[in-house]
Amino acid sequence: MPTQDLEAVRKLKSGIEGLDHITKGGIPIGRATLVAGTAGSAKTIFGVQFLAAGIAKFDEPGVFVTFEESPSDIRKNVKSLGWDIQAWEDARKWKFVDASPEPSHSPVSTGHYDLGALIARIENAVREVGAKRVVLDSLGAIFSQLGETAQIRHELFRTASALRKLDVTAVITAERLQDYGAIARYGIEEFVADNVIILRNILEEEKRRRTIEILKFRGTEHSKGEYPFTVTRDGIVVIPLSAIELKQRSSNIRVSSGNPSLDEMCGGGFFRDSIILISGATGTGKTLSVAHFVKGAAEAKEKCLLFAFEESREQLIRNATGWGLDYESMEKAGLLKVVCDYPEVKGLEDHLIAIKQTIAEFKPNRIAVDSMSALERVSSLKSFREFVIGLTSFIKHQEMTGLFTSTTPTLMGGTSITEAHISTITDSIILLRYVEIYGEMRRGLTVLKMRGSKHVKEIREFNIDEHGMHIGKAFRNVSGILGGVTTQLAQNEVDRISRLFDPQASEPKS
């Protein structure tokens, strides 16, 4: 096959957010794409949005052929998504071809017939508005109107070939009975289309999870596998996870953590576009570290966005006041925005969209999430992982500093699911740990990882008082802190080990 033919599959930008990313440029132009899904999988919204985005973003008129819902129902149902179909109809950008069933009676079949009338109406509508896009919603419904006969099957092929001649890009929706099973209900729909997209709405650990999969794009490439999507007030938003390129720029500019000793331990502060994870058991000072981070931003006249998933707004402000920080006046000065939300109020996909929207509105320099692990419990592991990847890559693209906290499940040491999933994505990891010494609980901090920079490797003790966190000296005679099983060493033993590695060190450091 000559290369020209291979390149001949051009794509039309769908205008659906994220979809053009996973389709690698859009839907094949001039062809029919089948969008199959179970009841409630947002097929009709997909179809309406395909036309709406075409009109609103690219000034491409469209024809909507409806076999199920009446045009007035569709107009009404999508109004809440901000699509004013009536206005587009008046502007001759949108035309309905109403093939919805007459509720009063079903037709009597008296012999041979064809869908010539429907095809003529579609052709006429396309000519009338100069349509570039056509949606047929949903194809299988014609079987329930006219019966599933060989005649109708043949007629559907004729309709599809008529569409091809019209030089329009078509989206044909079809109903499926199961999320994993036959592509479409009547087993014919996939043959009238060149491309197949599948929408799923799966119940997973008591939560609904929507995914979109491009099953087949004849003659052109696309991303494979299922991608999560959600329906927001702007319609469908696809979250293209693995399609996110790892091309984030990195800078050498440092920002302050808000704590001079911690900055020193990190080799001069956090990098401006890095993700920092603070991990610790409950009460080790994670929220306090976030408060320092907020303070560091405010002192540098940078804007900080704080998402709190564990405490209410009042609680958070009161705690900050306890450490000498006034969140409310920072908010008034426009340097801080505190968003408190219960993790359970929505699914993770919706959390992600909400966070992105808030970032887009507030345009912060820094973002803190306290805590990331609170979000673990509202989803399956898979969605959580996708959420974390989606959020971190988004933050990095925005060149912001991100600080996440993670609560470890046990008091002494150990790791959480959050860490297992995001430790490779984060640039820095700071551990806060309880240290038990002779029956006394003390706190230790260490910089475990600091990508691209030198850092202090000691485990240092810190105290918390009304001015915040104070990092002191390293624990010299304790080992096993990170593992959670501490062993106290005698001072002379510590000295002996120190001398083993450094013959000059005759004096113990602590």
Added chain:
Amino acid sequence: MLERPELADQEKITVTPTLIKVAPLPARRLIGDLSHTPRVLAGLGITPGAEPLPRTE
């Protein structure tokens, strides 16, 4: 149909040929080439050989 597709839009016709009985009520819609006579008659509400129903004033 091909000349005036807007009429098909008005009547929501998708199938050709279609015969619509508008009066007397009930309205009925017959699709196909009318080759199956018994169905055509049944569809139109005509019973072959039967006397027309006496009109009730």
